[in-house]
Amino acid sequence: MPRVVTSFDSVVLAAIAREIGAFVGSRIGRVTQPDPEEVAIELRGRTAPVSLLVSIHARWGRVHLIERLTGGDLSTFGLLLRSRLEGARLTAVHQTPFERVLRLAVDTLEGSVDLVAEIMGRHSNLILVQNGIITGSLKTVPPAKSALRVVRPGSPYAPPPVDRPSPADLTEDALRQLLTKSNDPLVQHLVASILGLSPALATELVVRARLDPHAPANAQSDAIAQLWVEMKDLMRIVQTQAFTPIIYLDGDQPVGFAPFPYEHLASLPHRLAASMSEAVAATLGQFGPAARLDEERAALLTAVRRALARVARRELELRQAIAEAAGTGRLRAHGELLLTYAAQVPVGAAEVTLPGYDGTPTTIPLDPALSAAGNAQQLFKRYKRVRDARATLASRLSEAEAERAYLESVLTLIAQATTAGDLADLRWELADESYLRRPTRRLTRPSAKSQPRRFAVEGGRLVLVGRTNRENDALTFKTAAPEDVWLHARGVPGAHVILKTDGKAPPEGAIRQAAALAAFFSQAREEASVPVDYTRRKYVRKPQGAKPGLVTYTHEQTLRVSPAAPDAWVVDRGGGHKERPHSGT
Structure with missing residues (x-):
């Protein structure tokens, strides 16, 4: 996206307030939400209806007139605006000079209300006020979040504080x-x-x-x-x-x-x-849903890469500790030499050179405050401590390797996500795994019911593809039947893929198409040829305590396929909504 050389400031808002003022007296039509951070209000004046768009995006917040927009799902505040404003009349538009606050006075059946748009970076908001009391807002600010200015239903409305002259x-x-x-x-x-x-x-x-x-x-x-x-x-x-x-x-x-x-x-x-x-x-306007999708993707990728860097450091430290532990036999041998040649160890020496068991001179560091026997006992204690830690180190290294594999799989899923919902689900997954703080209430937790990508392949067979690791688990262990075919790109992070069989052997062409999907929805998407393992779902197991999406499997066979965007196949995301998949990220 291009670098924008100006910003939405108070003088720009003054110019737009003048344009909105031309619609004073207009009836308000439909209220929609093109995006969770946007509200579009239809104004029906003497000319063709237009929409007043208010965006409270932290970076691209703005107010302006635009052609009528279609909307997405309404938030609670969106529903409130629809119930209060549709059919009402715009009676006044006011902006205090050099402030980024626009007040729209509206005459409704329940009396006069003010719709206040505050375009102030990350503090941007859209607030409905009646008789000086807030009845709703696009963004709620409770006392715990700001002791200076509370924004929630029932609180008195106070304009943003002004701390400098205009x-x-x-x-x-x-x-x-x-x-x-x-x-x-x-x-x-x-x-x-x-x-x-x-x-x-x-x-x-x-x-x-x-x-x-x-x-x-x-x-x-x-x-x-x-x-x-x-x-x-x-x-x-x-x-x-x-x-x-x-x-x-x-x-x-x-x-x-x-x-x-x-x-x-x-x-x-x-x-x-x-x-x-x-x-x-x-x-x-070019920084719409696609730009916000890219911003969220970049934020999640950054968080996961940081976590991967921490895991990589931990792996390195554990490998070094294991390498050191591999030399524990030397500690025991040194202790035994000290006991064997105790009479030859000078009192108060910092080190001593003794003949090893193979005749090679061996230099042993000593604690001058201890006798030969005391130094030997210290070496035996260190030997036992390191020996006992070896098993723990190996276990911790395995855990770190599994965590790295999990995070690498999340990287792939984030890179290949195509909707804001996909990224929201991945944010929740990372929060549940303690890699991120839990999202705000404005970001809906994903439904417990899995909604994987759905494809039709040869013979009309249904193929399901997981979008997140939690969905991969649900798809494999709850949705799939034991005789369904489970597929995954071999040795690389990727989605779980299920080819539904309905108890009948699928044709080879369907398996190859499902394998091509598994390759496409994997880290190896750009490779010319990708090995894909497939087996019956009943041979896939979830290790106890394993991270989401991590499984083991047996009885697999391997196909080599070319990853290909399934542009020719119908995609059904559930609920009858159909779309074409993206060919890349």
Whole structure:
């Protein structure tokens, strides 16, 4: 995905608030949720209906008008909005200048309510308020999470706290005093000290004032007059709503938006936008479900790779300890030599050289405070301790190797996940295995009922493919019948695959197609030829205490197949919904 060169700031919101204001008096139609962090509200005005999209995504949060959107499943808050707002009338739109808070006043059958969109990074939220009391929100903030500002039903609504002046609160002298207080880079200090200035907006003001964005703020306080002129011009644009929306491009791909042309981005290709909403939607709309899927995938991959690094270090330490333990016989031999030649060991010596059993001189380190017999006893104790630990070390190494195999299988499953639901299930699995903190209540725990990928192969035979390790276990040991065929790519992480037989011998072609699926849904997906083991499900066992997805099996046969995306086969994810599988990750 491209790097976006601007952000959704208070002036962009002011331009969009003006556009939404044109729909005051409109009826509200259907309320949908295209994504768990988004709400789309249909506005039925004099023209064709449009949707008001509110996203509270931590990175791509925004508010803008867009063509009508279809939605996914409604959250509890989505259901509340649908019941309260559908059929109501939008009566006012308000934004306090230089704040990223938009208040929509709505006249409903139960009285007036305010829908408040707060676009503030990871603190973004959408809140329904009536008579100053919160009736619901897209994101709940209990007292345990924030003692400063509670957001939950029944609590009084308080706007986000403001801890710095806005441009409208400043004078030229106040701006000069603000700059003399810091030797931080000028743009960085402006963003941190003045409400409503994003990095792009602050950079634009500084560039127009012919100041150095990167030089210390206090080194430029004497040249503040022109910066104050540019600040006043910004306030004029906001007050008069003299916006000229711009889209910035990289090739033909939008990479930024602005409420007026930015001098510091003049070198980028750009074009006028029909509206600020169009500019924002064109740029940030590309960071939709697919981008969020990639973000979640990257976060899970990072967590698993960290865990793998820890396991690798533990394996190395255990192998080194086992190698040291292999030399325990030397400790016992040294102790026996000390007892045999005790009379030749000088009192208080730090070491002694004695003839070994094969006649070779052997140097033995000593504790000078102990006699020959005392040193021998210490060596015998060390020998016994290391000898007894050898079995434990081997067991711990086996556990570490099994954990590594499990984590490598999770890496493969994460890389090949195709839906947000797949990744959510894997996040829960990792949390249950203590690799991650448990997800918030907003992330639904996967159903106990397995929902594997479903394919039809030769003869109409059904093939089931696990999406997570827990689902692999459920598929193999709960869904599959004893005579069904179980398949897995040999020696590499991958999904459990079940070819349903209904008690009848499957044709060879069906087995080969199922094997091709097992190869495709494995770490060896990109290989030209992959060995795949298959056996009856009754010959697959789950070792006691084994991690999810880890099994042993016997009576296997092996096929060599080419992994191939099953584009020609119908895919049924259950419930009648059918799709085509992806050919890669």
